[in-house]
Amino acid sequence: MAVIEAGPLGGTCLNRGCIPSKMLIHSADVIETIKNAHLFGIKVKGYDIDFPSIIRRVTESVDEDSRSIEEGLKSVDNPKLFKEECRFVGHKTIRAGKETLTAGYILVASGGRPRIPKIDGLDDSGFITSDQALRLKTQPKMLTILGGGYVAVELAHFYGSLGTKINIVQRHGLLVPNEDEDVARAFTEIFRQKYNVLTGFEPTKVSKRGGSQYEVTVKSVKSRDEKVLKSDQLLVAAGRQPNSDGLDLDKTGVRTDEKGFIVTDPYLETNVKGIFALGDVVGHYLFRHSANLEAEYDFFNMLDPENKTPVDYSAMPHAIFSSPQIAGVGKTEQQLKGGKVDYVVRKYNYIDTAMGHAIEERTGFVKFLLERDSRRILGCHIMGVDASTLIHEVIVAMKAGDGSISNILRAVHIHPALSEVVQRAASAYQT
Numbered sequence: 001m002a003v004i005e006a007g008p009l010g011g012t013c014l015n016r017g018c019i020p021s022k023m024l025i026h027s028a029d030v031i032e033t034i035k036n037a038h039l040f041g042i043k044v045k046g047y048d049i050d051f052p053s054i055i056r057r058v059t060e061s062v063d064e065d066s067r068s069i070e071e072g073l074k075s076v077d078n079p080k081l082f083k084e085e086c087r088f089v090g091h092k093t094i095r096a097g098k099e100t101l102t103a104g105y106i107l108v109a110s111g112g113r114p115r116i117p118k119i120d121g122l123d124d125s126g127f128i129t130s131d132q133a134l135r136l137k138t139q140p141k142m143l144t145i146l147g148g149g150y151v152a153v154e155l156a157h158f159y160g161s162l163g164t165k166i167n168i169v170q171r172h173g174l175l176v177p178n179e180d181e182d183v184a185r186a187f188t189e190i191f192r193q194k195y196n197v198l199t200g201f202e203p204t205k206v207s208k209r210g211g212s213q214y215e216v217t218v219k220s221v222k223s224r225d226e227k228v229l230k231s232d233q234l235l236v237a238a239g240r241q242p243n244s245d246g247l248d249l250d251k252t253g254v255r256t257d258e259k260g261f262i263v264t265d266p267y268l269e270t271n272v273k274g275i276f277a278l279g280d281v282v283g284h285y286l287f288r289h290s291a292n293l294e295a296e297y298d299f300f301n302m303l304d305p306e307n308k309t310p311v312d313y314s315a316m317p318h319a320i321f322s323s324p325q326i327a328g329v330g331k332t333e334q335q336l337k338g339g340k341v342d343y344v345v346r347k348y349n350y351i352d353t354a355m356g357h358a359i360e361e362r363t364g365f366v367k368f369l370l371e372r373d374s375r376r377i378l379g380c381h382i383m384g385v386d387a388s389t390l391i392h393e394v395i396v397a398m399k400a401g402d403g404s405i406s407n408i409l410r411a412v413h414i415h416p417a418l419s420e421v422v423q424r425a426a427s428a429y430q431t
Helices: 011-016 018-035 051-074 150-161 181-194 288-303 354-358 387-399 420-430
Strands: 002-004 080-082 086-090 093-096 099-102 106-108 112-114 142-146 165-170 196-199 201-209 213-220 226-231 233-236 240-242 275-277 317-320 326-330 343-349 365-371 377-383
Touching: 002 093, 011 018, 011 051, 018 051, 018 150, 051 080, 142 150, 142 213, 142 226, 150 165, 150 181, 150 317, 165 201, 165 213, 165 226, 181 196, 181 326, 181 365, 181 377, 196 226, 213 233, 275 288, 317 387, 326 387, 343 420, 354 420, 365 420, 377 387, 387 420
Parallel strands: 002 080, 106 275, 142 165, 142 233, 165 196
Antiparallel strands: 086 093, 093 099, 112 240, 201 213, 213 226, 317 326, 326 377, 343 365, 365 377
């Protein structure tokens, strides 16, 4: 068996994604707690931000974990680690450095990378992506972010909480537009109160003055309105694309779609028998937890090809670790509108629970989408404190038994725990 990876071991999640970003974001959360301490009768006279120390804590931890994985692989003969770039050179034949490898079964897990849009002047401007934003040595005074998805808002939360002035340029009319419409609308308004958010605008030109100041020209998608945004750093967070274009997949006959994602069947096998794929390069869900799920199915389907099992993606959750947090599972209301399912909406606000009042959570809410007759949970969307944790009760309820709201209603909830907001939203079905 062979593992081929030219970059640091651990992939995007460990080195350039989930782990470093959430470690950094925790520092931002701590600062927000300090800033809001006055709400609870606590007066904080001041604090200092040691930005290099924040970054160093994260990078040293991440790099050590990556080195540990690499050393573990190097200490064994099977699998053998090839620290090389690789590409297909023939049918199920790979060139890794100077070595040529063939195998009956091949798993492609090459991940993805930030997508760079075509904007006049951008390529030569020295912009950064999320890869560099997690390791900057100097905190920007002003940061312009191109994009309004989960990467953009998480990094806006991190840098903004530390005191960086933030511009966000988003072509869509809302931030995080893939979220449920009620969540996206409420979230956008909250971010407008914190940062300079320009929705319905797109960048048309990037220039750099005096070698240090960025000027980004943005234009309204609906009018002739044009603005110039100035900042000392420019972050491009305009989505991600799969790392399939450097593999020469055509040499082995593996098909990709128009966006470059590898096409697989329900068993995660490509059109070439024995070649499987998973993760961002497949693009079903761009989450680490979905890749972990896919890895289990890939393993068993390669191990027992006569009894392959299709991947069960039901109740696939996600979360955005911004402030406020967002979490969701199942369908959004915009996906259900105009469909054949007769559904009802039930919402409950954090502030109307004992713990929500105790922590002064005045903007958070839980929203259920339920099939009217069966009471089956079609979707749930949460915005507010600990949303990424609260959603797990709903995930379990959707996977258990008939997947109905009764799975939540039958459970006794601790009073006055924050999870009561989920129970109250579920109970609203009966009103």
